[in-house]
Amino acid sequence: MRGITISSLVIFCFLFSYFLPIKDAVSDDTKSCLRCHSVKTLSKQLENKESLSLYIDGSKFEKSVHGAMDCSSCHTDISLKNHPKPKKIASKKAYAKEVSQNCLQCHPQDSLMKPEVHGKIVKKNEIFCSECHGSHYITSMKDWKKKAGFSTYCMTCHQHAITKTLPGKEKLSLKVNESEIKKSVHGKFECIVCHSDFSKINHPIYNYKTKAQYRTEMTQICTKCHKDQDLQKNPAHYALTKTASCIECHGYHGVKPAKVAKSLPESQYCLNCHSRAISMKMKNGETMSVQVKEEDLLNSTHKKLKCTDCHKEFSTTQHPMRTFDSIADYRAKSKEVCNNCHKEEVLKYDKSIHAMAFKKGNAQSPDCLKCHGYHKVSWITPDKSARNELCVKCHTREGDAFSSSVHNLALKQGKKDAPVCSSCHNSHDVMPTNIANLNASCLRCHKDIKTSHNKWLWNPPVRLTTFVDTHFNSTSCASCHTQTNKAVYLTVVDRAKKKVLTEDEIAKIFGVNSNEVKGKIDFNGDGKIQEQELWQFMSSLKAKTHANLAGRIDVLDPNDAHKIEPKSKTVKDCAVCHSSGAQLSGKIEINKEGTKAVKFDFERTALNSVYAIPDIKDFYVLGLTKIKILDILFFIAVLGGIAVPVGHITLRILTAPIRRKRREGK
Amino acid sequence: MKKIYLHPLPVRVWHWINAIGFIILILTGVQIRFVDQVGLMSFETAVQIHSWLGFILLANYFIWFVYYIFTGKFFKIYIPPFWKPVEFIKICIRQAKYYAYGIMIGDENPHHPVPENKFNPLQQISYLFIMAVLIPVQIITGLMLWDPQLFGSVVSLIGGIQVATLIHTALWIFFSAFIIVHFYLATLGVTPMTHIKAMFTGYEDELKHIIQEKKGGEEI
Numbered sequence: 001m002r003g004i005t006i007s008s009l010v011i012f013c014f015l016f017s018y019f020l021p022i023k024d025a026v027s028d029d030t031k032s033c034l035r036c037h038s039v040k041t042l043s044k045q046l047e048n049k050e051s052l053s054l055y056i057d058g059s060k061f062e063k064s065v066h067g068a069m070d071c072s073s074c075h076t077d078i079s080l081k082n083h084p085k086p087k088k089i090a091s092k093k094a095y096a097k098e099v100s101q102n103c104l105q106c107h108p109q110d111s112l113m114k115p116e117v118h119g120k121i122v123k124k125n126e127i128f129c130s131e132c133h134g135s136h137y138i139t140s141m142k143d144w145k146k147k148a149g150f151s152t153y154c155m156t157c158h159q160h161a162i163t164k165t166l167p168g169k170e171k172l173s174l175k176v177n178e179s180e181i182k183k184s185v186h187g188k189f190e191c192i193v194c195h196s197d198f199s200k201i202n203h204p205i206y207n208y209k210t211k212a213q214y215r216t217e218m219t220q221i222c223t224k225c226h227k228d229q230d231l232q233k234n235p236a237h238y239a240l241t242k243t244a245s246c247i248e249c250h251g252y253h254g255v256k257p258a259k260v261a262k263s264l265p266e267s268q269y270c271l272n273c274h275s276r277a278i279s280m281k282m283k284n285g286e287t288m289s290v291q292v293k294e295e296d297l298l299n300s301t302h303k304k305l306k307c308t309d310c311h312k313e314f315s316t317t318q319h320p321m322r323t324f325d326s327i328a329d330y331r332a333k334s335k336e337v338c339n340n341c342h343k344e345e346v347l348k349y350d351k352s353i354h355a356m357a358f359k360k361g362n363a364q365s366p367d368c369l370k371c372h373g374y375h376k377v378s379w380i381t382p383d384k385s386a387r388n389e390l391c392v393k394c395h396t397r398e399g400d401a402f403s404s405s406v407h408n409l410a411l412k413q414g415k416k417d418a419p420v421c422s423s424c425h426n427s428h429d430v431m432p433t434n435i436a437n438l439n440a441s442c443l444r445c446h447k448d449i450k451t452s453h454n455k456w457l458w459n460p461p462v463r464l465t466t467f468v469d470t471h472f473n474s475t476s477c478a479s480c481h482t483q484t485n486k487a488v489y490l491t492v493v494d495r496a497k498k499k500v501l502t503e504d505e506i507a508k509i510f511g512v513n514s515n516e517v518k519g520k521i522d523f524n525g526d527g528k529i530q531e532q533e534l535w536q537f538m539s540s541l542k543a544k545t546h547a548n549l550a551g552r553i554d555v556l557d558p559n560d561a562h563k564i565e566p567k568s569k570t571v572k573d574c575a576v577c578h579s580s581g582a583q584l585s586g587k588i589e590i591n592k593e594g595t596k597a598v599k600f601d602f603e604r605t606a607l608n609s610v611y612a613i614p615d616i617k618d619f620y621v622l623g624l625t626k627i628k629i630l631d632i633l634f635f636i637a638v639l640g641g642i643a644v645p646v647g648h649i650t651l652r653i654l655t656a657p658i659r660r661k662r663r664e665g666k
Numbered sequence: 667m668k669k670i671y672l673h674p675l676p677v678r679v680w681h682w683i684n685a686i687g688f689i690i691l692i693l694t695g696v697q698i699r700f701v702d703q704v705g706l707m708s709f710e711t712a713v714q715i716h717s718w719l720g721f722i723l724l725a726n727y728f729i730w731f732v733y734y735i736f737t738g739k740f741f742k743i744y745i746p747p748f749w750k751p752v753e754f755i756k757i758c759i760r761q762a763k764y765y766a767y768g769i770m771i772g773d774e775n776p777h778h779p780v781p782e783n784k785f786n787p788l789q790q791i792s793y794l795f796i797m798a799v800l801i802p803v804q805i806i807t808g809l810m811l812w813d814p815q816l817f818g819s820v821v822s823l824i825g826g827i828q829v830a831t832l833i834h835t836a837l838w839i840f841f842s843a844f845i846i847v848h849f850y851l852a853t854l855g856v857t858p859m860t861h862i863k864a865m866f867t868g869y870e871d872e873l874k875h876i877i878q879e880k881k882g883g884e885e886i
Binding site for chain 2: 460613645658
């Protein structure tokens with residue numbers, strides 16, 4: 001059917017062509033072709049559904065540089081004899097590639113390679129002769145160059161998807177969207193206004209290594225008109241020009257007028273620049289990204305807030321220039337942004353070990369931003385395990401220990417009241433473990449625990465919960481609820497003020513630097529505290545304060561406190577601590593402001609000595625602080641007690657004859 | 667035989683409860699303190715017995731206290747004649763001499779117990795100290811150790827739990843020695859069982875009757 005249609009069309013064209021005016025100048029061969037191809041509606045549908053016009057304007061063709069040539073000169077595969085025949089063409093591009101091969105018959109590749117830029121295009125094989133030069137109406141290059149406007153001239157090639165591959169394998173598109181330029185603030189400019197080193201006879205080649213370098217270099221073009229003094233009118237924008245290229249924010253050719261942006265919704269206005277990969281430089285040379293991802297904002301708990309709700313000093317008209325010493329300095333100050341709304345949390349955080357460590361310059365220590373993110377402030381997840389993961393990111397060892405605990409088991413089983421890290425350590429006011437009173441955290445969930453302990457932990461004849469308190473106040477829950485090594489921690493306190501003496505305070509008493517306190521207690525430097533050392537250290541302290549040692553039993557390795565065992569495995573044997581054979585280590589603990597305490601090991605004899613009594617007034621456990629000399633005194637007393645009657649009886653036996661004689665009146 | 671009623675029933679009851687209590691308290695004290703070396707019972711059992719007995723002796727102390735204070739005998743029997751110090755010191759020395767020397771050569775005990783003056787001066791001074799100071803101190807420090815939290819304010823008043831432990835242990839040492847000597851001294855009556863029997867019956871045979879009965883007999 002298709003064959004009949006095509007045949008009919010050819011016969012019709014052939015007959016109809018006799019009525020059409022055919023140019024005399026063209027060859028007979030061409031005339032024959034034009035009989036059909038001068039029909040304006042003649043077209044062909046390609047395989048990709050594009051429509052390819054087969055119409056040839058004879059008069060225009062006649063005027064072209066190829067006007068005197070036969071059609072078959074180029075269309076070598078088509079003649080009247082073997083035409084029509086169904087020719088399969090995939091697309092216009094494919095056809096352009098195919099027919100452009102014919103150009104090479106007369107225009108040898110060598111000559112095409114001579115102009116360097118042209119040569120590169122030919123070599124790359126991305127666009128083909130017919131796409132730039134056209135097909136049937138090619139005029140003299142010299143004439144065309146003269147007549148064509150600059151933009152038309154450039155766009156001849158640059159309208160096509162040509163690219164340049166940079167040494168780093170980055171591909172730089174050289175295609176220019178003409179309509180985008182027309183709509184831009186530079187719509188009336190010819191290309192050479194900006195690209196002034198280009199002309200119809202000069203096409204320099206840039207050898208940029210990266211896109212970034214290209215952007216930076218291209219930005220120089222902008223500064224030809226947009227001088228430094230103009231840019232300085234807006235300090236924030238001026239600062240940006242020093243860190244980012246114009247192109248990154250404004251684009252290449254579709255430069256929008258700045259006034260349009262101001263009318264945008266506020267957040268959009270800010271994002272105009274901040275959605276891009278811009279960064280700011282700190283005084284110490286650190287670079288911090290100030291890019292804000294819109295999707296982060298939209299997914300955050302702050303999605304209904306405007307940028308200026310937090311960044312109060314900024315607006316569409318105000319962009320103060322701020323400088324920071326370092327990223328840490330920026331983070332410390334950015335806490336104030338959170339403080340606008342989250343006052344209570346910030347106040348709590350300020351007391352925390354995290355805040356103190358951060359202040360001391362530990363960049364790894366968390367602040368608001370480290371946990372909550374900058375703009376991606378997430379919702380508090382109901383997934384408790386996920387909540388723990390935040391802490392475990394830094395506290396991996398603790399996370400591992402916790403994973404073996406009965407608490408983690410409860411968490412896995414999805415129990416509603418299973419604890420997360422913050423259940424015990426708090427979320428914002430995370431304190432050093434030795435002063436955090438973690439037992440109170442246990443009691444928050446295990447409410448009836450005093451009563452249940454009191455079922456077995458009591459001293460007859462009266463079942464008093466105060467006896468439980470005695471243990472709760474001086475023993476960490478973890479000491480009995482984990483199967484780990486235990487220690488007695490003796491902390492230096494001011495007994496009168498009922499407060500812990502920190503390393504700094506102790507240093508002040510001794511009139512030394514904080515790092516010299518170690519030498520004041522362990523003055524023989526053997527890493528252990530002996531009787532003499534303890535006595536001397538405490539005596540010096542007591543001369544100026546009411547220093548004393550407060551004691552508590554805790555796990556030896558603080559991390560073991562995470563390994564809470566099920567009830568069946570807890571320690572209920574009193575002798576674990578209340579016996580001289582108890583495996584308790586002794587440690588002296590000197591608190592440090594906002595960080596972990598410094599600990600030294602005790603020589604056991606230091607705590608068994610009678611000299612220890614005035615230094616450890618408020619703590620006593622048989623397992624460690626039993627005064628040994630009293631045991632010796634006990635044996636001496638018992639022996640002495642026995643010696644009295646034995647001695648007396650002996651004397652009485654020896655003196656019996658005297659009494660007998662006396663009775664007998666001798 | 668003439669007998670003197672030296673020990674009224676409440677005193678005898680108090681004494682024997684105290685005696686048994688003391689011994690067990692000392693022994694459980696040993697067990698508590700030397701849990702690794704002594705295996706009489708477990709630590710928990712020792713603590714429980716020790717606590718129970720502590721309270722029993724506390725109640726017992728009140729029997730003694732109420733009896734002696736309300737009958738007014740405390741002042742007669744326990745308070746030495748501090749208004750006659752020289753004389754009192756003299757009779758103390760006389761009594762000490764007797765135990766150290768007189769008893770060896772067959773001297774008569776210079777002190778003749780009568781209900782209103784049943785203690786010799788050395789007994790008087792030591793029992794006053796024990797009953798009015800040491801036992802109350804032992805009870806109070808015992809209570810502090812029994813529940814350091816409940817008696818926290820008293821604990822801090824005396825200078826901390828270490829001090830309470832120190833005092834309680836020191837008195838435990840003293841009482842351990844004391845009870846041995848006390849038992850021996852109890853046998854130093856006219857016959858070894860004179861005082862002991864009296865502590866059961868309340869009556870003590872008067873000295874001269876015993877001597878008459880035991881004429882020719884040996885006494886150690």
